[in-house]
Amino acid sequence: MKPKVIVYKKVDKKVLDFIQDTLDVTYFEKLDSQTYPVFLEELKEAQGILGSKLKVDQELLGQAPNLKIVCNTSVGYDNLDLSALAEHGVMATNTPDILNDTVADTIFGLILSSARRVPELDQWVKTGQWKSDLEEKWFGVDVHHKVLGIIGMGRVGTAIAKRAYCGFDMEILYHNRSRNEEAEQKYNATYCSLDDLLKQSDFVCLMTPLTPETEKLIGKREFELMKETAIFINGSRGKTVDEQALIHALKTRGILGAGLDVFVQEPIEKDHPFLAMDNVVTLPHIGSATYETRFKMDMMAAVNLVAGLQGEVPPNLIKVK
Ligand SMILES: NC(=O)c1ccc[n+]([C@@H]2O[C@H](COP(=O)([O-])OP(=O)(O)OC[C@H]3O[C@@H](n4cnc5c(N)ncnc54)[C@H](O)[C@@H]3O)[C@@H](O)[C@H]2O)c1
Ligand SMILES: O=C(O)[C@H](O)CO
Numbered sequence: 001m002k003p004k005v006i007v008y009k010k011v012d013k014k015v016l017d018f019i020q021d022t023l024d025v026t027y028f029e030k031l032d033s034q035t036y037p038v039f040l041e042e043l044k045e046a047q048g049i050l051g052s053k054l055k056v057d058q059e060l061l062g063q064a065p066n067l068k069i070v071c072n073t074s075v076g077y078d079n080l081d082l083s084a085l086a087e088h089g090v091m092a093t094n095t096p097d098i099l100n101d102t103v104a105d106t107i108f109g110l111i112l113s114s115a116r117r118v119p120e121l122d123q124w125v126k127t128g129q130w131k132s133d134l135e136e137k138w139f140g141v142d143v144h145h146k147v148l149g150i151i152g153m154g155r156v157g158t159a160i161a162k163r164a165y166c167g168f169d170m171e172i173l174y175h176n177r178s179r180n181e182e183a184e185q186k187y188n189a190t191y192c193s194l195d196d197l198l199k200q201s202d203f204v205c206l207m208t209p210l211t212p213e214t215e216k217l218i219g220k221r222e223f224e225l226m227k228e229t230a231i232f233i234n235g236s237r238g239k240t241v242d243e244q245a246l247i248h249a250l251k252t253r254g255i256l257g258a259g260l261d262v263f264v265q266e267p268i269e270k271d272h273p274f275l276a277m278d279n280v281v282t283l284p285h286i287g288s289a290t291y292e293t294r295f296k297m298d299m300m301a302a303v304n305l306v307a308g309l310q311g312e313v314p315p316n317l318i319k320v321k
Contacts, residue, residue: 003309004066006042008035008051009073011298019302023048023309043067048305057081061088069308071301074288075099075155077318078210078237086320093304093316095297097155099288104159106287107235110259111148111203114231114281116140141202141229141256149173149201151194151217152208152236153180160205161187173197198225203233210237218242223249230255235287238264247273250280261287 002024007016010029019025026042028035031054043049043064050071054060061067061084069091070080077094085092113119117140124130124138148164150157153174164170165187172189174180175197183189198204204226208214218232219242226232232255234241243264249255257279263272266285274280288297304314 003047004042004045005048005050005305005309006039006046008039008049008054009298011050011302012295015295015298015302018299019050019305022306048309050301050305053079055079055081056085056092058084058087061085061090064088064090069093069305069314071305071308071314073297073301076209076237078239080318082318082320091308091314092318093301093308093314094318095300096316098296098300099293100155100159102290102293103156103235103287104163106261106283106289107156107160107205107207107233108163110233110235110261110281110283111143111205111231114233114257114259114279115143115203119281120278141231143170143203144168145170146202147171147173147200148203148205149175149197150189151175151197151204151206152214153183153189154207156235157205157207158183158187160207161189165189170203173201194222195225198222199227201230202227203231205233206236206240208236208240210239214240216240216242218246220245220248223254226255228253228255232258233260234258235261238262238266243274247277250277257281259283261285 002022005023006026008028008031016027028039031039040063045066046064047066048069052073056070056079067090072080072094075094075096077092080092121138148170150160150172153176158180161172161183164172172187173192174183174189175192175194179191206218217240223245246258250258259281261283262285274282288294304316308314
């Protein structure tokens with residue numbers, strides 16, 4: 001008998017076929033109020049689950065007595081309680097590296113669109129306001145030859161540094177848990193303290209995982225250290241930033257603007273202050289959301305699932321420190 005698994009996100013047929021070759025799949029295109037109770041029922045038998053964002057904690061694991069592996073289709077795994085997983089003897093995997101370039105492209109989209117005010121000007125043109133030469137009040141700021149500060153110079157951070165250095169002649173500062181030789185040697189990145197990075201950067205880009213140490217890493221004090229002309233970019237997780245402090249910094253022009261792919265609450269509340277601010281560019285957590293990359297992430301998660309349930313070490317096993 002094939003081991004039972006649950007896929008709880010929409011995946012390409014090729015991914016589903018690959019899993020079904022060796023495993024007995026229950027498939028939910030999404031989890032919502034209708035499908036979640038059925039998912040919980042199936043979880044009692046499931047040996048593996050594949051999907052994203054689901055909070056996997058003591059409570060969920062308590063309802064999954066046969067579970068052996070949880071395959072996240074994301075590189076970030078702050079939705080997983082690693083110590084609870086270890087306690088229950090359940091493996092977990094993620095999808096690193098294959099999304100680096102796609103996410104770095106998204107981050108550059110945010111940098112460019114906030115610096116050159118693309119969404120604002122798009123609306124200005126489309127609402128018929130372009131009737132004469134552009135007035136100075138609509139000008140943006142340059143990106144090229146500016147200073148980019150990257151907090152979290154890991155896999156994605158390094159791909160951002162590559163674009164900044166090779167494509168935009170930017171000077172790169174970074175702050176990280178350890179030195180990143182590749183970024184230093186290939187992209188001339190300079191390691192510095194968090195405070196020096198905040199004081200000197202024209203663009204501050206946050207790309208750390210969400211952990212107890214990085215929760216609200218950037219708050220009132222940090223925004224006050226930034227230049228009044230700085231643009232803040234968040235591609236990590238919403239909770240790495242104190243959103244109230246960011247709102248204050250933006251409203252009081254303590255910083256020039258922000259480009260955000262992630263929020264404390266996703267989807268964002270419809271009356272959230274960011275949505276009424278011209279100097280904020282918002283994206284709906286689309287860092288890796290291209291057809292090509294999402295397909296590769298799903299297939300990578302599927303390979304992990306199959307390997308884990310065939311008694312192999314899954315290629316992207318998350319190590320519990
Ligand atoms: N917006 C998106 O769609 C999207 C896409 C991919 C990744 N992400 C987020 O970005 C994170 C990073 O992804 P990655 O693949 O580059 O991970 P990574 O592990 O390769 O890099 C993260 C870096 O952050 C550093 N770091 C961790 N804690 C730190 C701290 N307290 N201070 C300074 N640096 C610290 C680490 O040293 C590491 O170099 C993910 O965990 C995820 O949350 C978001
Ligand atoms: O961590 C990731 O891979 C992205 O944020 C998608 O969830």
